[in-house]
Amino acid sequence: MQSADVRFHLDPDLLASTAEGRHNFLNRIKTVCEAAGLHVTLVPNDERTRRAAAVEDGYDLFHMDPPTHDRALTVRRVYHYPFWAIEPYAERWRWRVAEAGFPGGAPGARRFAEYWRDRLFGAAQAVRAGYVYVPLQGRIRDHRSFQFCAPIDMVRSVLRHDPARNVIATLHPSEDYDAADLKALERLAWDEPRLSVETGEMHRHLLACDYVVTENSSAAFNGFFFHKPCVLFARIDFHHIAANVLTLGEAGAFARVLDMQPDYDGYIHWFWQIMSINAGRPEADAKIAEALRRGGWPV
CATH class of the missing domain: 3.40.50.2000 (Glycogen Phosphorylase B;)
Known part of the structure; x- marks a missing residue:
């Protein structure tokens, strides 16, 4: 069993805005994790924390950078705000949307x-x-x-x-x-x-x-x-x-x-609306939880 620890590896500006509750999407991920009983810690995204992530128990979330182990995920904007992806790979061509088939348009x-x-x-x-x-x-x-x-x-x-x-x-x-x-x-x-x-x-x-x-x-x-x-x-x-x-x-x-x-x-x-996570929509929390579960997190 893994520990319930989750580390968000963030650059200084994102670290500050998330700690202050100003980053809508990252704070929504934090809320989803905590609702599932996970303990979220915000850490600097540097070489030391990345090395430690590969050997420590628990789960890690990296902003844009490649995950360093199989319990780590990356979060990245899907070209424009407020659309985001949470994926086990940093390379966009390996993302779930890249491997899916476009089924055609929908009403609206x-x-x-x-x-x-x-x-x-x-x-x-x-x-x-x-x-x-x-x-x-x-x-x-x-x-x-x-x-x-x-x-x-x-x-x-x-x-x-x-x-x-x-x-x-x-x-x-x-x-x-x-x-x-x-x-x-x-x-x-x-x-x-x-x-x-x-x-x-x-x-x-x-x-x-x-x-x-x-x-x-x-x-x-x-x-x-x-x-x-x-x-x-x-x-x-x-x-x-x-x-x-x-x-x-x-x-x-x-x-x-x-x-x-x-x-x-x-x-x-x-x-955007189907395959990405629109952080401005009320269903964003459910889509965040779904993405974390696909990555093997206990959410």
Whole structure:
């Protein structure tokens, strides 16, 4: 039998807001745990507490970081507040929603999607202005295990498979790029006049682009609010209605992307309201308890 101890591993700001009762979702998890007879302790998220978690009895909850043992879970925002996930893996492509099948839309899905589009992005009208939007993340020249290819090769693929449109690749404003990455992009843009490299401005490009190409940037998920199709070059949780290079191949994904007419509104509703935990809803506590039980916690 495990002890009834639960440790929430939190960075300083989250630690303070949870201790003061100001973080709605984490405090709701705390309430659910305590109602089940568990004893919750808030601890700093540092190397010492992470090491200790792997050998101590009880249960551990990490914010965004990978769980360190089979009684640990990770909690992470599902792209925007107040939607959250509690999962046994930090990698989004291993989450329950990623492995589930999208069953189609439900009544009220359009109203739900429109409400959140207007709340997050305003009521601006989307158009298709004839270019491809490629939001980049980090490590431009590295091919990581969850990716089909390195991001620089993804950009080359866009230029190769869509020879008519201009391509705008954007650097993430919060990412720290090394000089060699930036030089590689600069050289490619010099060789390919249809390619331009910018920084940020996701909203503007989602409103104007024909479609999105990315490894697994959340910009593609945000594009669903504007009914913009996307090509994915990496594993991610929101793959269901995308043209996925990992399953279709490069040529197949680009051949399909502009003909796709998925149920964007139904998907957003399913992904958020059904498969995630909406911390603003009265049923959030029940969904929190369900997620903790799936992770093996005695709740």
